[in-house]
Amino acid sequence: FLQDMPFDPMRYGLPPRSIKALDPLQLMTLDLARRCLDDAGMGGQGEQTGLPRLRTSVILGASGGAGDVGAQYAVRSEMPRFLGGLDPEAADRLPEWTEDSFAGILLNVAAGRTANRLDFGGVNYTVDSACASSLTAVYQAVLELETGRSDMVLAGGIDTVQGPFGYLCFSKTRALSPRGRCGSFEADADGIVISEGLAMVALKRLSDAERDGDRVYAVIKGVGGSSDGRAKSMTAPHPDGQIRALDRAYEMAGYSPASVGLFEAHGTGTVVGDTAEMATVTRLLTDAGAGPRSAAIGSVKTQIGHTKAAAGIAGLIKATLACHHGVLPPHGRRGAPNPRLTEEDMPLYLVDRPRPWSVPDGAPRRAGVSAFGFGGTNFHVTLEEYAPKRALPALAPAARRRWSHELLVWRAGSRAAIARQIHALIARLGAGWSPEPGDLALALSQV
Numbered sequence: 001f002l003q004d005m006p007f008d009p010m011r012y013g014l015p016p017r018s019i020k021a022l023d024p025l026q027l028m029t030l031d032l033a034r035r036c037l038d039d040a041g042m043g044g045q046g047e048q049t050g051l052p053r054l055r056t057s058v059i060l061g062a063s064g065g066a067g068d069v070g071a072q073y074a075v076r077s078e079m080p081r082f083l084g085g086l087d088p089e090a091a092d093r094l095p096e097w098t099e100d101s102f103a104g105i106l107l108n109v110a111a112g113r114t115a116n117r118l119d120f121g122g123v124n125y126t127v128d129s130a131c132a133s134s135l136t137a138v139y140q141a142v143l144e145l146e147t148g149r150s151d152m153v154l155a156g157g158i159d160t161v162q163g164p165f166g167y168l169c170f171s172k173t174r175a176l177s178p179r180g181r182c183g184s185f186e187a188d189a190d191g192i193v194i195s196e197g198l199a200m201v202a203l204k205r206l207s208d209a210e211r212d213g214d215r216v217y218a219v220i221k222g223v224g225g226s227s228d229g230r231a232k233s234m235t236a237p238h239p240d241g242q243i244r245a246l247d248r249a250y251e252m253a254g255y256s257p258a259s260v261g262l263f264e265a266h267g268t269g270t271v272v273g274d275t276a277e278m279a280t281v282t283r284l285l286t287d288a289g290a291g292p293r294s295a296a297i298g299s300v301k302t303q304i305g306h307t308k309a310a311a312g313i314a315g316l317i318k319a320t321l322a323c324h325h326g327v328l329p330p331h332g333r334r335g336a337p338n339p340r341l342t343e344e345d346m347p348l349y350l351v352d353r354p355r356p357w358s359v360p361d362g363a364p365r366r367a368g369v370s371a372f373g374f375g376g377t378n379f380h381v382t383l384e385e386y387a388p389k390r391a392l393p394a395l396a397p398a399a400r401r402r403w404s405h406e407l408l409v410w411r412a413g414s415r416a417a418i419a420r421q422i423h424a425l426i427a428r429l430g431a432g433w434s435p436e437p438g439d440l441a442l443a444l445s446q447v
Contacts (some may be wrong), residue, residue: 007031012030028160040202054155055152059123059137063373067105072094081301134313156310157199183335184301185267185274193301198310200313249381261367275338277338281347312371327356409445
């Protein structure tokens with residue numbers, strides 16, 4: 001569950017009396033958008049910050065129908081029909097209808113309220129493709145930018161639906177882990193652990209971001225989507241459908257999947273789902289000529305659970321930071337790996353602890369991110385580290401200090417191994433890589 005999140009309605013021009021009628025999801029989304037802009041260096045007002053307000057869009061993945069407040073209104077409205085009247089004790093605990101209630105409970109208004117309060121003039125809408133919703137939002141955002149209809153898009157996923165009904169739905173499909181632990185790609189994986197979360201990224205065309213001096217973490221090179229077509233089940237994964245989405249993403253990117261070093265999988269922790277996805281990625285890499293143990297596979301769900309509509313964007317952020325810092329993140333495995341991952345010819349492997357992400361001959365670090373949803377919908381995004389000199393992180397001085405010196409720390413099993421790491425870094429710097437010293441120090445400290 002998310003921790004309590006302070007919210008100042010006056011900061012966004014919202015009357016405090018209206019807050020009780022609004023689903024907290026809308027308010028958290030609005031505050032998240034502001035934080036996203038601040039991190040990208042666009043937290044000020046007007047065009048001088050690199051924020052093209054009139055051509056900025058908000059596209060969010062959201063799923064599951066009404067949120068918690070909407071469900072409470074529904075109970076209040078249906079109680080007289082089923083019970084012949086409104087129970088006084090229940091009435092005291094349920095919200096009263098106000099003029100703000102209708103818009104306050106609609107999921108799509110989370111995008112609309114964000115565009116309204118931040119004064120954006122592009123499109124705003126939500127998309128629902130179940131657990132693939134947030135990568136669908138990124139897919140749509142890329143199309144907006146490629147066609148020139150938007151100059152910036154805030155894309156992400158929002159999901160705080162954690163009521164009894166959601167647990168009932170997943171339980172009745174036998175998808176929940178009985179032990180309450182997500183063991184994606186483990187031998188004893190037994191189901192998902194649902195959670196709540198909100199995440200958002202600011203997307204621009206690379207040339208625009210460089211021109212505006214924005215902080216660039218990574219570059220999306222390709223997106224792909226597909227449907228499973230005619231299949232036996234509306235909920236079971238289908239490798240043939242999944243691989244179509246991956247193939248389309250790498251066709252758009254213009255590079256081989258064999259050059260990808262990290263696959264952030266949908267990886268829900270179900271036996272059927274994990275098996276199907278391993279088959280998909282293995283087939284993709286084998287067909288591309290990848291060698292044994294050439295790419296790491298993982299799932300952020302082992303650490304934060306399955307955030308449903310926000311799951312894809314959580315994985316995208318994990319992969320983006322891995323590219324940015326040059327570190328392969330740990331998978332979060334507790335049990336023995338899936339036996340398939342221990343086979344000698346398997347192109348995939350699990351990372352148990354943070355480790356330097358080495359690439360041959362100065363090639364860019366590349367990652368792929370997948371998200372799949374009920375109804376046979378599949379999406380994949382492939383991204384690449386930002387190779388040119390990075391734009392300065394335009395954060396507030398209080399948020400990030402620049403020091404004249406930074407302490408760099410290496411860790412390895414021997415002096416020779418440390419020497420190899422240092423020589424590799426020197427060679428990369430000599431080839432033109434120019435990271436911020438603070439970023440480099442942070443990345444090395446986390447290895």
